[in-house]
Structures are given as structure tokens and as C-alpha cells.
Amino acid sequence: MDLKDKTYLVVGGSHGIGAELVEQLSGLGASVICWSRTEPENKNAGVSYAQVDVCDREAELPTVEGKLHGVAYCPGSIQLASFPRLKIEAFEQDLEVNLLGAVRVLQHCIKALSAAGADGGASVLLFSTVAVRVGLPFHASIAAAKGAVEGLVRSLAAEYAPKNIRFNAIAPSLTDTPLAAGLLGDDKKRDASAERHPLKRVGDPRETATTATHLLSPDAGWITGQVIGIDGGMSALR
Numbered sequence: 001m002d003l004k005d006k007t008y009l010v011v012g013g014s015h016g017i018g019a020e021l022v023e024q025l026s027g028l029g030a031s032v033i034c035w036s037r038t039e040p041e042n043k044n045a046g047v048s049y050a051q052v053d054v055c056d057r058e059a060e061l062p063t064v065e066g067k068l069h070g071v072a073y074c075p076g077s078i079q080l081a082s083f084p085r086l087k088i089e090a091f092e093q094d095l096e097v098n099l100l101g102a103v104r105v106l107q108h109c110i111k112a113l114s115a116a117g118a119d120g121g122a123s124v125l126l127f128s129t130v131a132v133r134v135g136l137p138f139h140a141s142i143a144a145a146k147g148a149v150e151g152l153v154r155s156l157a158a159e160y161a162p163k164n165i166r167f168n169a170i171a172p173s174l175t176d177t178p179l180a181a182g183l184l185g186d187d188k189k190r191d192a193s194a195e196r197h198p199l200k201r202v203g204d205p206r207e208t209a210t211t212a213t214h215l216l217s218p219d220a221g222w223i224t225g226q227v228i229g230i231d232g233g234m235s236a237l238r
């Protein structure tokens with residue numbers, strides 16, 4: 001796959017799945033713009049960076065000019081607690097970073113995405129979680145926020161199909177990234193997490209990024225409105 005004339009924005013490309021995605025897209029020749037609060041450790045040729053906090057409503061987002069062939073929105077959260085302990089503020093924080101930040105970024109970028117849509121196609125990728133399709137205890141806040149993300153994806157996929165902009169989401173289960181560090185902090189926790197998955201391990205951010213790269217590329221030009229589980233079988237198997 002050659003992405004030489006393509007430009008992608010990866011929001012949250014400094015670490016985790018987003019950092020792997022930046023690596024893969026730039027490795028295929030794409031120009032990649034990375035927005036996050038901290039600078040990525042590895043900056044390849046063809047990667048530019050701007051400091052952005054998607055939860056800061058006062059700050060203006062950097063200008064995006066010309067055509068944008070794809071946007072991946074990676075910021076997320078894991079706040080797990082029993083329902084009585086999940087304060088309303090936890091629900092607000094999860095909605096802010098998972099849903100409203102994405103809305104803000106996409107409204108900002110829609111002109112540049114439309115320009116690419118009119119010239120062959122554009123693709124948007126958001127992240128959900130396995131905990132939307134499968135009810136898991138202590139996930140009420142994040143499942144509610146990501147459920148909203150899935151609704152956003154399907155609605156925008158319908159609205160922008162005539163403009164040749166595709167919208168999809170990936171719904172991972174537990175994946176070995178900084179976000180999940182607290183859940184994978186020692187061998188006991190890691191083994192217990194692996195045991196919960198039919199494939200008996202947790203996810204590797206590189207495999208999630210490989211599907212993300214495919215969905216953002218023209219090779220996935222017939223895929224829109226989908227939520228794809230990358231979850232070791234968790235959402236479909238007993």
C-alpha cells in the first residue's frame with residue numbers, strides 16, 4: 001500500500017495505539033499531523049506535531065489547510081468503578097474526552113475532509129470499546145460515552161456518504177498501552193486479564209493500528225458505518 005500523496009491527522013498520536021498508527025501511516029509514505037498534549041517520542045520524517053488538549057474548550061485548534069484524507073481520533077479513558085462510586089463528574093469527563101473532543105475536532109476538519117472526499121475519498125476513525133457490545137460490570141461511564149461515539153459514527157457515516165467520507169470505529173478490548181497500564185501492572189493482573197479473553201492474551205497496539213491503517217486507507221473504500229471489534233474474541237465467543 002502506498003499513501004504517498006495522502007495527509008492524515010492522528011489526534012492522540014503520542015503514545016499507545018495512536019503512536020503505532022502514526023508509525024504505520026508515515027512508513028507507507030503519508031504526511032501525518034499529530035495532535036496531543038505531549039510530544040511523541042519518535043518523530044519520523046513526514047510527521048508534524050502540534051500541542052493540543054481536546055478537552056480545552058477555550059483553546060483554538062490548529063488550522064488545517066488543503067485536503068485531509070483521514071482523521072483518527074484516539075484520546076480515551078478508563079474509569080472503572082461501581083455505579084454508586086461513579087460521580088456525575090466521571091460521566092462528564094468521559095463524555096468530554098471520548099465524544100465531545102471528537103465532535104470538536106471533526107467539525108474543525110470537515111472542510112478539509114470534504115475536499116479530499118470530492119477528490120477520491122476520505123476516512124474518519126474513532127475508538128469505541130468492547131464494553132459497549134458486551135455488558136461488563138463497573139464500566140457504566142465509559143460504556144455510555146463510547147456508546148455515544150458509536151451512534152456518532154453511524155449517523156455521520158450516513159450524512160457524509162454522499163460526500164465520499166467514510167466513518168468507522170474500532171472497539172478494542174484490553175490492549176497493552178499506557179491507558180491500560182493500571183490494569184496490567186503486574187503478572188497476576190496481566191494473567192487474569194488474558195484469561196478473560198477467548199484468545200487468552202491481551203491486545204497488542206500494533207495489531208489494532210494495522211486495522212486502523214487499513215480503515216483509513218483507500219483499500220477500505222467500501223467500508224463505512226462499521227464498528228469493528230479487535231478484542232481477542234471477547235464480544236462474540238463464549
Ligand SMILES: NC(=O)c1ccc[n+]([C@@H]2O[C@H](COP(=O)([O-])OP(=O)(O)OC[C@H]3O[C@@H](n4cnc5c(N)ncnc54)[C@H](OP(=O)(O)O)[C@@H]3O)[C@@H](O)[C@H]2O)c1
Nearest residue numbers: 012014015016017037038053054075076127174175177179
Ligand atoms: N488500551 C485499551 O485497553 C483500550 C480498550 C478499549 C478501548 N480503547 C480505546 O482506544 C483508544 C486508544 O487507546 P490507547 O490505549 O492507545 O490510549 P492511550 O495510551 O491513553 O493514548 C491516547 C492518546 O491520546 C492522547 N490524548 C489523551 N487525552 C488527550 C487530550 N485531552 N487532548 C489531546 N490528546 C489526548 C494521548 O497523548 P497525550 O497524553 O500526550 O495527550 C495519547 O497520545 C482510546 O479511545 C481508548 O478509549 C483502549
